[in-house]
Amino acid sequence: MKESITVGLALTALLFALTWLHAGESAPANQEEPPAPAVTAAAPAPAEEAAPVGARDEEITLRVLIDGAVETMTMAEYLPCVVQGEMLPSFETAALSAQAVAERTYILYQIRSGGKPRHPQADVCDDPGCCSAYLSQAEAKAKWGDQYEVLAQRVRDAVAATDGVVALYDNQPIMAVFHSSSGGTTARCADVWAADLPYLVSVESPEGADTVPNYYSVKTLSEADFRATFTAAHPEADFSGDWLGSPVADASGRVGSLTVGGVTVTGAEMRRLYGLRSTAFTVAREGESVTFRVTGYGHGVGMSQYGANELARQGKTWQEILQWYYTGITLGGYTNP
Secondary structure, eight states: OOOOOOOOHHHHHHHHHSGGGOGGGSOOTTSOOOSOOOOOOOOOOOGGGOOOSSOOGGGOEEEEEETTEEEEEEHHHHHHHHHHHHSOTTSOHHHHHHHHHHHHHHHHHHHHTTOOTTOTTOSEESOTTTSOOOOOHHHHHHHHGGGHHHHHHHHHHHHHTTTTOEEEETTEEOOOOEESBOSSBOBOHHHHSSOOOTTOOOOBOOOOTTTSTTSEEEEEEEHHHHHHHHHHHOTTOOOSSSOBOOOEEOTTSSEEEEEETTEEEEHHHHHHHHTOSOSOEEEEEETTEEEEEEESBSOOBSEEHHHHHHHHHTTOOHHHHHHHHSTTOEEEOOOOO
């Protein structure tokens, strides 16, 4: 678990070329919010919570691709916009702060790894399918109306409380991926992508159906549509006889593999083919239909955002939340992006 690992550029390109890696599978702003107390302005966090030895956010300049044009801004200007784009601003302050550290770390990890080939002219973009969702202050004001000042201040305070703090493993920024909600446990990195990263292992996550909108979802297709989709990807599949096997679970309880028409595929591929919310699913033939029953939302690796919110409600600090989901990390500053 503690062994040193070097993630090269080739591995980075492989990992981030995968559609489902995106952090933007987080709680989108159009998703119904979980039960929560009335929104109030957050109390400033104690100054001792953030004591990095490294660059402050205002000292780091980023090139951000927004609506097809590159804008230059500081990390201090960028982070509130992605935190409020990726997480509901009414979440607990500690959860928002944990999100800020994950975002900051994710960006520095990418810069250190050479950036993304999809936008070599920029460090990060506003495409949630590539980097992170970006909600500008003007867009937030139009969206939140008379709640804007309170909500925006909550986000700013949560980000400022973590100024310059990065999640580190072996003194380097980690691949701080996150997702919306887990089905009781997060997924191990190697069960989803090619890399086995020691800080991205399966851990318990406390959210559930009572706190996460659409925690359970159902998708039903006609058998003909199911077969057509699978055959397009695997023309060698044989749908004669009993062609649908039982899912084989990975260590986190998600679908690791499934045999369809004699072809064994990963749960991640099934999720991609059929647009499922996660790989925590069951599948069954019901008459002339095929039905998926799915738990949670997202790839399942790293920090669960709804789980982070639940941990914050239980009294966990943002530091404790990050160390809960990213095993064996330290929190500190980073000076060489």
